[in-house]
Structures are given as structure tokens and as C-alpha cells.
Amino acid sequence: MSAVLTVSNLTVRFRQDGRVVEAVKGVSFAVGKGETVALVGESGSGKSVTALSTVSLLPEGTDVQGSVRYLGTEMVGASEAALRKVRGNDISFIFQEPMTSLNPLHTIEKQLGESLALHQGLTGIAARARIIDLLQKVGIAEAESRLQAYPHQLSGGQRQRVMIAMALANGPELLVADEPTTALDVTIQAQILELLADLKRREGLSLLFITHDLGIVRRIADRVCVMQGGEIVEQGPAAEIFANPQHPYTQKLLAAEAKGLPGPVPEGAPEVIRTEHLRVWFPITAGLLRRTVGHVKAVNDATLSVRAGETLGIVGESGSGKTTLALAILRLTQSDGPVVFMGRDLRDAGRSAMRDVRRNMQVVFQDPFGSLSPRMTAGEIIAEGLGVHGVEPGRDRREMVAAIMAEVGLDPAWMARYPHEFSGGQRQRIAIARAMILRPKLVVLDEPTSALDMTVQVQIVDLLRDLQRKWGLAYIFISHDLRVVRALSHKVMVMKSGDVVESGTSEAVFSNPQSSYTRALMAAAFGDGNT
Missing domain, CATH: 3.40.50.300 (P-loop containing nucleotide triphosphate hydrolases)
Structure with a gap:
């Protein structure tokens, strides 16, 4: 199978807070013609940085070493003109959250039309016909009536279909899908995965699919590259990886599914x-x-x-x-x-x-980063409810915060840290501690x-x-x-x-x-x- 994309010994370093962070370390893999390769790993594993490196979409000053070849042409160190020719034409991206990728001030027709005008010189009636064809191709019903819609007037699934239409507009060889279904409901997620598989067959596309969800990988991927700490720790055919994972981290990912059942409700519980x-x-x-x-x-x-x-x-x-x-x-x-x-x-x-x-009555929200004040320390956030509702007589507030932090699996020594200094899971534990410190009933x-x-x-x-x-x-x-x-x-x-x-x-x-x-x-x- 001829390779559409070949990545060899890719290393990516950023400067962050005066220090050098190595986000990707010596990564090598290939995507064959008509093949779906999944980059799998947890947040911070280097998946998205690897994908953005394919067409040099990284911040200025990023140190990139190694080789990224598209149909034999080197992308690392290529001129801006050469990269522009490939971006959006030969290699297209679908991102996780279409609401942040689509312009809220422009209609769907205008946004798709800009891409067609820029890359193909299509305008007017020809552009409109192509846009309607693209929207129909990605399964948007009554496509013509949607041309003047703005992104906020579409559902999440429809917005993602528009993003896929934009990615397909210029007939790419390679589609890079970065967590394209994470924010969607399960039924919409299944529809988008089915659509991508169908488009891949019909259009002869190659697909680089980035996700942390192994359930999705099992459905869509031909080959899998498992990333941890910026490195590929295991790669091979999807069936082989799922049947016989070799690396401990891959085994851990495959075992990571909420299992078992909740404990019984106490008899006579009020x-x-x-x-x-x-x-x-x-x-x-x-x-x-x-x-x-x-x-x-x-x-x-x-x-x-x-x-x-x-x-x-x-x-x-x-x-x-x-x-x-x-x-x-x-x-x-x-x-x-x-x-x-x-x-x-x-x-x-x-x-x-x-x-x-x-x-x-307390509540824990979906996005721990959005629900925690960036200006308050973890200790202040957790203790906030005690200030509103009053500390129990004879209890020291700091002592209560330390106790609940330990109970939810956080080190009380981290009390003075701010939300951005914690991982996503740790931030959610802070949100849980904030709710639990008051010993609520619901x-x-x-x-x-x-x-x-x-x-x-x-x-x-x-x-x-x-x-x-x-x-x-x-x-x-x-x-x-x-x-x-x-x-x-x-x-x-x-x-x-x-x-x-x-x-x-x-x-x-x-x-x-x-x-x-x-x-x-x-x-x-x-x-x-x-x-």
C-alpha cells in the first residue's frame, strides 16, 4: 500500500514559562492510501500536536525536527507558499468543537464559499451548486434552505457535518479528524462515524483519526498508534492491538471502562x-x-x-x-x-x-475548568460554600478543606495552587470537594x-x-x-x-x-x- 503520509522521527519542542517542553518525541508512523490510522492516547499525550505538525500549524517559534512527507514531499521546513497549497486542498482538518471553528457572524454559504473561492476560484452560481452538493453529501437535509443559516441555528451534529463539508470542499487526499465526535450525543456520534466511513469509501480518502475513546477506534480504524507522554508506545493493526495488546499502557487504556454496579441502597433509606x-x-x-x-x-x-x-x-x-x-x-x-x-x-x-x-443540595458541572474561578486557589474554591453557609461550630475551615481534599484523592499540600496547575481529573475532584465539604443530602x-x-x-x-x-x-x-x-x-x-x-x-x-x-x-x- 502506497503511503499518503509518512512521519519519521518527529520531535516537537515548545518554549513554555521559560523552559523547553518536548511535546512529541521521535514519533514515526505512516498512513496508507484509503487507510484509517487512529492516534490514541489521553490528554497531553501529543496526539493533536503530531497532527498539527503534518502541515506546520504550530505556533511560531516551535522547534520541529524529523520528517513529515506528504506523497513524498517534505513538509517540515517547507515554504509558506508550499504549505498553503497543501493545507485545505490536499490535507484537510475536522476539529472537535465546530462552534469555535465556524465563524458565528457568517452564514454557512459564505463560509463554504470562501474556501471554494480561495482554493478553486469558484464563485456565484457554480459555487452555490457545489456548496449544495457538499451539504447533501454530508447528509444535511434540505441543504438549499440551510445556506443562509448561521452556526448557532444548527444543532451540534449539523455543525459537525458542515465542518466535514468544508474539509471535503477541495477534494483532499487526507482527512485529519481531531476528536470530531467527543462533544456529540451517542446517536449523533454514531451517525458521524458512519458518515466518515462512507465518505472514505466513496471518495477514496485516507483518514488520520485522533481520539481518546477506544470504542470509536474499534469501529473505525484499520491501524492504531497508541501515544503516551509524546511517544508512540505501540502500533499495529487494530484487530491485533485489541486482541493482544503488548504495552502496559495500551492494556490500561483497554481496561479503562466504568464497570460493575453501584452498591445496594440501604434498607429503609429515607x-x-x-x-x-x-x-x-x-x-x-x-x-x-x-x-x-x-x-x-x-x-x-x-x-x-x-x-x-x-x-x-x-x-x-x-x-x-x-x-x-x-x-x-x-x-x-x-x-x-x-x-x-x-x-x-x-x-x-x-x-x-x-x-x-x-x-x-449541591451540583457538580461538566466542565471543571469553566466552573472554577481562575483567580481563586483550590483551597479558596473548596471553602467558598463554608463562607456562604457558615463553618460548623468548633471546626477550623482550613482543617475541613484539608480533610475533604484527602477524601477526594487530592494532596492537601496543593491547597495554594490555582486551577490551571491541575489536570482535568484533578479539577473535577476539586469541584466534587467543593460540593461535598458541606455534607449535602442531594x-x-x-x-x-x-x-x-x-x-x-x-x-x-x-x-x-x-x-x-x-x-x-x-x-x-x-x-x-x-x-x-x-x-x-x-x-x-x-x-x-x-x-x-x-x-x-x-x-x-x-x-x-x-x-x-x-x-x-x-x-x-x-x-x-x-x-
């Missing part, structure tokens, strides 16, 4: 939270007098109950109402229907009464593992189980990752477009899903529908 026919409808107003002409039914008739030591997993795709339901339970958005917390209906609770309640976990590497996900699931067992916590766990939901939840509620389409024990829902939507989620998450 009910912590209950809702009955909860409804969150947002009014749609129109006209000069802003009359209500309809409603967005964000949550429609949700009934649930969670006891001490029990986890309710709420699953569904983006826009299904999961987070809105959680905000209604926390009384952070208006709703109709009773929300009974520790035997008290919160509908009539005033601000001061809710302040007392909130000590016992913790809402809103996608707390989705931004994390697989090995770190397993650690966080184990930590959450331990804390629940120790303190009898009630969890509402919101996620679209059914593997993690199964490992953590006693009960499951499946939501779609604001409606609860199925609910029951975790065992019943996973072993015998009743709703066709639940079955579709299972098939997307587990490949063949078997759990």
Missing part, C-alpha cells in the same frame, strides 16, 4: 427528593404587547423519587430536558408541580428558607465525566461510589454516556424532547428497554445493542 408531574414550559411571546402565543415544553410531566444512598441516572440527547429538569429540582428555574425535598415542598419556600435548603452531577479521559472517568466513578456509600448521598446523575450511567445508577429515566419516554430500575431498562428511542440509544452506545 426519600430525599421527589417530584410529581413536574413541568417546565417557557412562554413564546409575539406582537407589540408580547402576548403568549405558545410554549417551549422543556420538561413535560416528570415524576421521580430518589432515596438516600440511591442514584437516579437521567439520560437523553442534547435538548431532551435533562439539565432543565435538574435546575427545576434545585429551584434555579421556575416550574409547575411539587418538588419535595426531605419531606418539604419547596414551591412556597422563600429566599431565606431556600438558602438553608441549598446547603443540602448532589446533582451534570455530565461530570464527559470531558475526561477514559482512565480518569473510571477514577471519578469509583470516587463517587465511595462517597455515596460513606455518606448516604442521593445522586441525580445526568449523562449521555450509557456505560457510565449503568455503572453508577440504581434507576434510570430516559428523556426525549422534554418527555420521559421510559423509566425504571437500571437493570430493567438496560436488559429490556421498552421504548424504541431507548433501544436506539443503546445501539449507538454499545454498537450492537447488547449491553
Whole structure:
């Protein structure tokens, strides 16, 4: 098989805070014609830096050594004119988050048209016809009606399809896909993977696929390169790597899946939270007098109950109402229907009464970096709730912070560090410590593992189980990752477009899903529908 891309002994060094960081160390691999090669590894392993090196998309001043050859032509040290000729024409990129890659001020037609005008000189009617053809090719329905849409008017899956259309616009030989499905729901993720595989067959593309998710690699890759600490520690045919991994790190990655089941709920455990026919409808107003002409039914008739030591997993795709339901339970958005917390209906609770309640209702968010103040130390962040709700009599605040840090697996000596000095998993532990220091009765976990590497996900699931067992916590766990939901939840509620389409024990829902939507989620998450 002839090689489209050949990387030989690639080494990349950055200058950071006055020191030299070696991000990639002597990496060698090749991508054959029509082949999919996956670069796999955790955050910081050097995957994305390796991919960006293929067409020198690295910051100025980066030291790059070794060789990157595209169809025999050397890219390292090539002139800017030579690189421009290859970028976007012969080698195209699809990035993780299309919302940051697409210009929010320009229509889809304008953004695709710019690429066609720049590389092919296509404008006017010819460009529009090509754009419609590209959008149809990537599976966007009613493509012509989408030309004047802005990125925010499209769903996450549609935006990613537009990014793929842009990457295909100039007929590339090699497509570099950098975590293109990480931010997507499982069903959309399955569709995008199927689309890429189909395009690869039809267009004769070669694909360099970067991911930390081995489940995706198993579905799409011909060959796998496993990266750790800037080095390729193992590479070979995908089937061989999965069947007989040689390197300990590869074995660790393959074993990194949230397994097992949550511990049993203590007998006679009291009910912590209950809702009955909860409804969150947002009014749609129109006209000069802003009359209500309809409603967005964000949550429609949700009934649930969670006891001490029990986890309710709420699953569904983006826009299904999961987070809105959680905000209604926390009384952070208006709703109709009773929300009974520790035997008290919160509908009539005033601000001061809710302040007392909130000590016992805490939340951990998806993005630990976004939810932690960069100007506060880890110790200050964790202690913040103690300042609001008051320290327990006779307890020293610093002593309490040190104790909870140790409990969540953080060294208390790191108390004076800032969020940017921690890894993603450590930042999530800080967010968990901030919630747990108040010893709440209910913790809402809103996608707390989705931004994390697989090995770190397993650690966080184990930590959450331990804390629940120790303190009898009630969890509402919101996620679209059914593997993690199964490992953590006693009960499951499946939501779609604001409606609860199925609910029951975790065992019943996973072993015998009743709703066709639940079955579709299972098939997307587990490949063949078997759990």
C-alpha cells in the first residue's frame, strides 16, 4: 500500500514559562492510501500536536525536527507558499468543537464559499451548486434552505457535518479528524462515524483519526498508534492491538471502562427528593404587547423519587430536558408541580428558607475548568460554600478543606495552587470537594465525566461510589454516556424532547428497554445493542 503520509522521527519542542517542553518525541508512523490510522492516547499525550505538525500549524517559534512527507514531499521546513497549497486542498482538518471553528457572524454559504473561492476560484452560481452538493453529501437535509443559516441555528451534529463539508470542499487526499465526535450525543456520534466511513469509501480518502475513546477506534480504524507522554508506545493493526495488546499502557487504556454496579441502597433509606408531574414550559411571546402565543415544553410531566444512598441516572440527547429538569429540582428555574425535598415542598419556600435548603443540595458541572474561578486557589474554591453557609461550630475551615481534599484523592499540600496547575481529573475532584465539604443530602452531577479521559472517568466513578456509600448521598446523575450511567445508577429515566419516554430500575431498562428511542440509544452506545 502506497503511503499518503509518512512521519519519521518527529520531535516537537515548545518554549513554555521559560523552559523547553518536548511535546512529541521521535514519533514515526505512516498512513496508507484509503487507510484509517487512529492516534490514541489521553490528554497531553501529543496526539493533536503530531497532527498539527503534518502541515506546520504550530505556533511560531516551535522547534520541529524529523520528517513529515506528504506523497513524498517534505513538509517540515517547507515554504509558506508550499504549505498553503497543501493545507485545505490536499490535507484537510475536522476539529472537535465546530462552534469555535465556524465563524458565528457568517452564514454557512459564505463560509463554504470562501474556501471554494480561495482554493478553486469558484464563485456565484457554480459555487452555490457545489456548496449544495457538499451539504447533501454530508447528509444535511434540505441543504438549499440551510445556506443562509448561521452556526448557532444548527444543532451540534449539523455543525459537525458542515465542518466535514468544508474539509471535503477541495477534494483532499487526507482527512485529519481531531476528536470530531467527543462533544456529540451517542446517536449523533454514531451517525458521524458512519458518515466518515462512507465518505472514505466513496471518495477514496485516507483518514488520520485522533481520539481518546477506544470504542470509536474499534469501529473505525484499520491501524492504531497508541501515544503516551509524546511517544508512540505501540502500533499495529487494530484487530491485533485489541486482541493482544503488548504495552502496559495500551492494556490500561483497554481496561479503562466504568464497570460493575453501584452498591445496594440501604434498607429503609429515607426519600430525599421527589417530584410529581413536574413541568417546565417557557412562554413564546409575539406582537407589540408580547402576548403568549405558545410554549417551549422543556420538561413535560416528570415524576421521580430518589432515596438516600440511591442514584437516579437521567439520560437523553442534547435538548431532551435533562439539565432543565435538574435546575427545576434545585429551584434555579421556575416550574409547575411539587418538588419535595426531605419531606418539604419547596414551591412556597422563600429566599431565606431556600438558602438553608441549598446547603443540602449541591451540583457538580461538566466542565471543571469553566466552573472554577481562575483567580481563586483550590483551597479558596473548596471553602467558598463554608463562607456562604457558615463553618460548623468548633471546626477550623482550613482543617475541613484539608480533610475533604484527602477524601477526594487530592494532596492537601496543593491547597495554594490555582486551577490551571491541575489536570482535568484533578479539577473535577476539586469541584466534587467543593460540593461535598458541606455534607449535602442531594448532589446533582451534570455530565461530570464527559470531558475526561477514559482512565480518569473510571477514577471519578469509583470516587463517587465511595462517597455515596460513606455518606448516604442521593445522586441525580445526568449523562449521555450509557456505560457510565449503568455503572453508577440504581434507576434510570430516559428523556426525549422534554418527555420521559421510559423509566425504571437500571437493570430493567438496560436488559429490556421498552421504548424504541431507548433501544436506539443503546445501539449507538454499545454498537450492537447488547449491553
